[in-house]
Amino acid sequence: MKTCLVVELGVVGYGPAWELQRRLAQARKAGAIGDVLLLCEHPHVVTLGRNGKPEHVRASERLLQQMGVEFHPTDRGGDVTYHGPGQLLGYPILNLAEIRRDVVWYVRQIEEALIRASADFGIEARREPGLTGVWVDRPSGEPEKLAAIGVHFSRWVSTHGFAYNVSTDLRYFDLIVPCGIRDKGVTSLERLLGRAVDVAEFRPRLVERFSEVFGFQMESVTPGELEERIEKQAAVMATN
Amino acid sequence: MAVDVVMPQMGESIFEGTITKWLKKPGDKVERDEPLFEISTDKVDAEIPAPASGTLSEIKVTEGQTVPIKTVVALIDSDGAGAAVAAAPAPAEKPAPAPAPAAPAPEPVAAVPAPVAPARSAPAAAPAAPAEARGRIRSSPLVRKMAREQQIDLAQVRGTGAGGRISKRDIEAFVAAGGVAAAPRPATPAAAPGAPAHVALEVAVPRERLYFGRYEVEPMSVMRQRIAEHMVASKRVSAHVYSVDEADVTKIVSLRGKLKDQFEAQTGTKLTFMPFFIRAAVEALRKYPTVNASIDGTNVVLHRDINVGIAVALDWGLIVPVVKGADEKNFLGLQRAVNDLAERARTKRLKPEEVQEGTFSITNPGVFGGLMGLPVINQPNVAILGLGTIQKRPVVIDDAIAIRSMVYLTLSYDHRVVDGAIAHQFLHHIKKTLEGWAEPIL
Numbered sequence: 001m002k003t004c005l006v007v008e009l010g011v012v013g014y015g016p017a018w019e020l021q022r023r024l025a026q027a028r029k030a031g032a033i034g035d036v037l038l039l040c041e042h043p044h045v046v047t048l049g050r051n052g053k054p055e056h057v058r059a060s061e062r063l064l065q066q067m068g069v070e071f072h073p074t075d076r077g078g079d080v081t082y083h084g085p086g087q088l089l090g091y092p093i094l095n096l097a098e099i100r101r102d103v104v105w106y107v108r109q110i111e112e113a114l115i116r117a118s119a120d121f122g123i124e125a126r127r128e129p130g131l132t133g134v135w136v137d138r139p140s141g142e143p144e145k146l147a148a149i150g151v152h153f154s155r156w157v158s159t160h161g162f163a164y165n166v167s168t169d170l171r172y173f174d175l176i177v178p179c180g181i182r183d184k185g186v187t188s189l190e191r192l193l194g195r196a197v198d199v200a201e202f203r204p205r206l207v208e209r210f211s212e213v214f215g216f217q218m219e220s221v222t223p224g225e226l227e228e229r230i231e232k233q234a235a236v237m238a239t240n
Numbered sequence: 241m242a243v244d245v246v247m248p249q250m251g252e253s254i255f256e257g258t259i260t261k262w263l264k265k266p267g268d269k270v271e272r273d274e275p276l277f278e279i280s281t282d283k284v285d286a287e288i289p290a291p292a293s294g295t296l297s298e299i300k301v302t303e304g305q306t307v308p309i310k311t312v313v314a315l316i317d318s319d320g321a322g323a324a325v326a327a328a329p330a331p332a333e334k335p336a337p338a339p340a341p342a343a344p345a346p347e348p349v350a351a352v353p354a355p356v357a358p359a360r361s362a363p364a365a366a367p368a369a370p371a372e373a374r375g376r377i378r379s380s381p382l383v384r385k386m387a388r389e390q391q392i393d394l395a396q397v398r399g400t401g402a403g404g405r406i407s408k409r410d411i412e413a414f415v416a417a418g419g420v421a422a423a424p425r426p427a428t429p430a431a432a433p434g435a436p437a438h439v440a441l442e443v444a445v446p447r448e449r450l451y452f453g454r455y456e457v458e459p460m461s462v463m464r465q466r467i468a469e470h471m472v473a474s475k476r477v478s479a480h481v482y483s484v485d486e487a488d489v490t491k492i493v494s495l496r497g498k499l500k501d502q503f504e505a506q507t508g509t510k511l512t513f514m515p516f517f518i519r520a521a522v523e524a525l526r527k528y529p530t531v532n533a534s535i536d537g538t539n540v541v542l543h544r545d546i547n548v549g550i551a552v553a554l555d556w557g558l559i560v561p562v563v564k565g566a567d568e569k570n571f572l573g574l575q576r577a578v579n580d581l582a583e584r585a586r587t588k589r590l591k592p593e594e595v596q597e598g599t600f601s602i603t604n605p606g607v608f609g610g611l612m613g614l615p616v617i618n619q620p621n622v623a624i625l626g627l628g629t630i631q632k633r634p635v636v637i638d639d640a641i642a643i644r645s646m647v648y649l650t651l652s653y654d655h656r657v658v659d660g661a662i663a664h665q666f667l668h669h670i671k672k673t674l675e676g677w678a679e680p681i682l
Contacts, residue, residue, distance in 0.1 A: 050260060050278075050285055060457040076285060102251035103284045140592030153250075153286035154275065174459045185462060 002035065004094075004216035006207055007226050009040035014047065014072050014083065017091065021159045023230065024093040028157045032233040035099075036226070037210060037218070038091040038161075041199055042083040045070040046176055049078040049150055056080040056177040069175065076160035078132070078150030080176045086167035086188070088199045088206065097156035099214070107132060107149055109213050110162050114147045116209040117164075117202065123192050134164075136187055144187035166190065166202045243292040245276065245314040247307050250286060258306040259313060260285065264296045270316060277313070294318035463557040474619045479655035482614045485667040486648050487674045489630055492516050493645040495677065503682060507572055511681070513630065514550065515574035517602060520673035521625055522546050522567045525600055528666045530658055532599045534620040540657050549598030549618055550578055552585040553607070559585050560618055562598040571681045606630065612648035622657050625670070626650035647674075 009017065017040055027033045046057055046069055057064075057071070057080055064071055069082075083089060096106055111127055114134045118125040125146055128135040134147040147164040165188035173186045190197050211218045221229070247257050257279040264270055264277075275287040276296070290296075294316045301313040443450065460468065496511055503511035525532040525546050534541040546567040549560040561581035566574065584590050601621055605613030606629035613626040628648035635644045649670060653663050 051280055058459040063457050063459070102254075103286065104251040104253050106251075107284060138592060140596065142592075151284050153284065155273070155287070155289055174461055 001215065001217045002099075003219050004035040004037055004092075004211070004214070005033075005226065005229075006037045006039065006218045006220050007223055008203070008220075009038060009223055011041045011043065011085070014042050014045045014070065017042065017089070018072075018074065021091050021093060025154060025157050025159050027230055027233065028093050028095055029155055033230060035095060035216070036093045037207070038089075038093070039203060039207075040089050040091075041085055041087060042089060043070070044068055044082075044084040044172060045072055046080065046082050047072045047074050047076075048080045049074060049076050052079040057175070058177065059175040064175065067175070069172070074160070076150040076152045078148070081148050081150070081163065082172050082176055083163055084168060084172055086165070086169065086190070086199065088164045088166055088202055089161065090164070090206065090210070091161040092158055092210075094158050094214075095156055096153070096158065101156060103151070103153055106158065107151065110149055110151075111147075113206065113209040113213040114162060114164055116213070117205040118146065118189070120205045120209070121189060121193060121197070121202075123189065135184075136192060138185075138187075142185070144185040146187055146189065146192070164189075164202070164206070166199045167197055241318050242297065243294065243316045243318050244312045245291060245316060247279070247301075247309050247311045247313055248288055249309040250279070250284065254309065256306050256308050259301055259303055261303055262299060263287075264290075266296055266299055268296050270294065270296050290316060292316050292318045461556065463559075467557055470619060471616050474616050477619065478617050478622070480617060480652055481655045481658075481660065481663070483651045483653070483660065483663045483667060484612060484648060485651075485664070485671055486646055487671040488635065488644045489513075489516075489647050489674055490645045492674060492677050493630060495681065499681060506682060507576075509572075509576050509579050511575065512578070513627075514578045514602075514604070515571055515681075516674060516677065517625070517627055517670075518548050518550075518563065518566055518574050518578070519571065519679065520670040521548065521600065521602060523673050524666045524669040526567065527669055528662055530662060531623045531653070531666050533622050533657060534599075535622065535654065535657055543599040545597075545599060547597055547599045549595075549601035549621070550581065551601065551603035551615075551618075552582050554586060559590065559595060560598065560601055561585050561590055561594050562596065564597065571679055601625070602627065606647065612650050614650055615652050617652055617654055623651055623653040623663075623666075626652065 009020075017038070021038065024033065024036055024038075028035070044067070046059075046064060048054065048057065048071075059067070059069075061071065069084075090110075092110070094106070096103070100106075108127075111132075111134055115125045115127075118134065118136075123136060123146075125134045125136050127133075128143050132149045133145050134149075135143040136146050137143055147162055149162045150160050152159045165186065167190040168186075168188050170186055170188060170191070189202060207218055210216070247259075249255075250257065259277055260280045261278040263275050270276060270290040270293065272291070272293040273289040276290040278285060278287050280286075296314060297317040298315040299313070300315070301307050301311065307313065492513065496513065496516075500511050503509075529542050530540065532543050532546055534543065545565060547562045547564045548566040549562045551558060551560050561584075563569070563574065563577045563581065566577075569577065581590070581594065584594075598618065598621060601615075601618040601624040603613065603615045603624060604627045605615075606627045609629050611631075612628040615624045615626045617624050626649070628650070630645055630647045632643050633646045634641050635646065636642075637644075649667055651663050651667050
């Protein structure tokens with residue numbers, strides 16, 4: 001069984017997390033490391049995907065500043081989204097060339113892991129035809145988005161990933177048109193369950209379901225250990 | 241030797257891809273495995289490496305175009321012999337004009353359907369304020385970096401983003417236009433003009449004319465957005481006409497005055513005027529079923545149920561909970577339903593199904609002292625009754641002037657299905673029910 005490192009970064013800024021992904025993706029492409037799943041939370045940030053429309057950010061720069069929300073253009077697919085405390089970010093750095101060369105399959109697998117992890121909490125989540133992400137039907141039948149997905153590939157190595165609303169303050173989504181979809185709302189696990197739930201409670205379920213869906217043996221390492229491995233590997237490759 | 245660069249297949253179920261960006265220009269040297277272009281499918285973006293080293297001799301598929309997999313999108317001259325390609329502009333320090341066939345549209349072509357109504361492009365005629373006249377230039381760090389790299393003065397670039405923000409695309413369009421200040425584009429945002437639910441969020445004038453002096457920008461709440469969308473959609477879909485009548489409600493006012501305390505003591509709920517109006521409307525809806533209807537294309541859906549939506553003003557907006565089966569409730573049942581729905585609307589405890597399946601609506605601008613209001617039809621209804629404030633007025637009765645409690649009744653209706661004759665008879669029926677009130681209320 002293939003091993004995938006899982007690294008919990010805690011609360012980390014969007015910029016530093018992106019920088020780490022970029023270094024890991026370089027190392028992954030070079031074959032210096034294996035597959036990695038980064039898990040973290042971000043402070044309030046609005047990010048705009050490569051094909052995003054700036055007008056989907058409703059709030060002015062000034063208002064974002066006033067509210068302490070960072071603004072960050074990125075190179076992932078998808079439109080605009082919001083990240084903040086209570087939302088679990090998962091950034092898998094996988095080499096699909098060694099798993100399956102199919103980016104749609106990859107996205108569907110991520111959705112599957114999130115759907116199964118939601119089911120562990122008794123929440124029936126599903127896919128919405130034609131859209132990416134994980135959705136839950138309100139009693140009225142309207143779907144609301146529980147998790148967003150946006151990924152980037154460079155030579156079959158993935159960066160970016162998913163954002164799952166565990167206990168996100170959903171009012172921040174009012175600042176944007178989430179993913180450019182105006183007529184559908186967002187929701188969180190906490191709201192669906194009607195009780196307090198935090199990222200730490202959801203994370204182990206997600207890791208297990210991720211491992212199951214991709215057929216990985218997950219190995220938990222600290223951020224420090226991850227750095228050591230990258231450096232050691234770089235040193236080995238430099239001396240070779 | 242020319243090597244074909246093809247649109248790769250990024251997955252089993254993927255049969256086409258959109259080129260979002262060329263990372264090299266014709267004439268550029270490329271290394272094998274160096275990122276050459278970027279593609280996008282759904283939420284997935286990917287960088288595609290060059291299949292061979294050499295010179296990029298021709299780009300066949302430009303940015304924004306979607307082509308089937310295996311389509312040849314470019315050619316690489318792998319022996320380097322064709323390095324000086326005639327059509328390719330030499331890389332220069334100044335931004336070169338784009339090759340003729342490649343002039344990139346500011347947005348991917350497929351994403352910009354033509355505006356629904358030609359009239360909506362009218363604001364485009366208004367000239368954009370000169371860039372220098374705007375105070376601060378709104379842009380992102382990415383855009384500023386691009387501008388620095390390409391030595392562009394941002395003051396010369398017209399921003400099309402929110403608040404005149406300059407986007408990456410604006411820079412690209414600026415470069416493509418040879419660095420000349422871009423002509424004003426229609427202010428209509430490109431986002432999904434085909435979807436009627438979104439028209440409310442359009443801006444009617446060029447954005448730069450909105451932002452001046454001192455201001456604060458607040459995002460609309462989700463409820464506010466829904467209201468905006470519903471109202472604009474209703475005005476666009478329905479042929480609104482308005483009729484006005486008035487009713488003498490002296491009898492009802494005195495009845496309520498007399499029984500108010502007893503009613504509350506006996507039933508535990510407050511006695512208001514609303515159930516009188518609901519009852520009168522229900523009677524009229526029974527008599528004129530085309531007012532209790534919806535329109536589906538060329539069909540009229542005549543509802544057998546009479547479910548009356550009551551507009552409730554909230555500090556944060558407006559909601560229309562529905563009294564279901566209003567024709568099957570007695571007076572007390574109507575009053576209880578109205579009080580209960582209004583209370584739960586204000587405390588955010590309405591269930592989603594309680595704001596659905598209305599067949600007719602009533603709104604009460606009179607509660608704020610308004611003499612009359614001309615409301616927007618609450619879709620998918622075809623009519624809405626507006627109640628003015630009840631006030632004493634001098635009225636001529638049998639050639640004498642009397643003081644009576646009067647109320648203006650307005651009906652906004654969809655002329656596609658309800659004609660004026662029906663509307664006035666409908667209002668008159670309500671008036672007669674109110675004036676000749678006979679139903680016991682306790």
